Amino acid sequence: MLTKVSVVYHSKDGHTKIMAEGVLEGASSIPGVEASLHAIVPDDFEAGVWTNAQMLAELDEADAIIFGCPTWMGCISSPLKAFFDATLDRWYPRVWKDKVGAGFTVSATPSGDKLNTLSDLLYFGLQHGMVWVGMERTPMNDEGINRLSVFLGAVGQGVFGSTEITLHDGDRKSGAELGARVARIASELGAGRSASAHS
Ligand SMILES: Cc1cc2nc3c(=O)[nH]c(=O)nc-3n(C[C@H](O)[C@H](O)[C@H](O)COP(=O)(O)O)c2cc1C
Known part of the structure; x- marks a missing residue:
């Protein structure tokens, strides 16, 4: 049985995109999982309203959706919020109920109030009746995975003073770890649901 994992992200300058690609890579590493990236882009806005019926369909x-954005002024970025608001018609009939969900964010400073952004992502998922997954790994490893020690989701930090758009290496790996964890859990849940439907 194929498990579908979607990664929805907004990125203005490209740091969050690097992390989203890490999340995608991690999810794709799980056998039987098909993972896809969905960017929130300016072309999908009309008079400030986000619309992309095909992406929503x-x-x-998807069995799992992982949401990511930069932290802007201690909150989720406004383009991702516009996308969130455009999901209202999925909320009434509980279309996304029981999907697995998770979140990630990138900001310029080590804290940058990223926890508030992750909370926004969590509350959005809970509004839709999703089952939320956090980070499992402690920062005690040599790869920098979860080096900022956050468990509500994966977090990243752009490298200050760099002319290139780059993330700390461990942060991309944190994203990959979250993606793999969500994909594995969605896969196991799907198998369990399918077994109980046939018993
Ligand atoms: C409008 C705006 C608000 C920001 N607010 C914060 C903030 O609250 N905390 C922080 O650490 N960085 C903040 N930043 C920096 C971004 O989070 C950081 O540059 C991030 O890497 C951008 O992601 P992106 O490259 O995917 O667009 C802000 C940047 C912008 C443009």
Whole structure:
């Protein structure tokens, strides 16, 4: 049985995109999982309202959705919020109920109030009746995975003073770890649901 994992992200300058690609890589590493990236882009806005019916239809089919954005002024970025608000018609009929969910964010400073952004992502998922997954790994490892020690989701930090758009290496790996964890759990849940449907 194929498990579908979608990664929805907004990124203005590209740091969050690097992390989203790490999340995608991690999810894709789990056997039987098909993972896809969905960017929130300016072309999908009309008079400030986000609209992309095809993306929403694809997300309806996902077993898991992982959301990511930069932290802006201690909150989620406004383009991701516009996307969130555009999911209201999925909320009434509980279309995303029981999908697995998770979140990630990137900001310029080590804290940067990223926890508030992750809380926003969590509350959005809970509004939809999703089952939320956090980070499992402690920072006690040599790869820098979860080096900022956050368990509500994966977090990243752009490298200050760099002319290149780059993330600390461990942060991309943190994203990959979250993606793999969500994909594995979604896969196991799907198998369990399928077994109970046939018993
Ligand atoms: C409007 C705005 C607000 C920001 N607010 C914060 C903040 O509250 N905390 C922080 O550490 N960085 C903040 N930053 C920096 C971004 O989070 C950081 O540059 C991030 O890497 C951008 O992600 P992106 O490259 O994917 O667009 C802000 C940047 C912008 C443009």
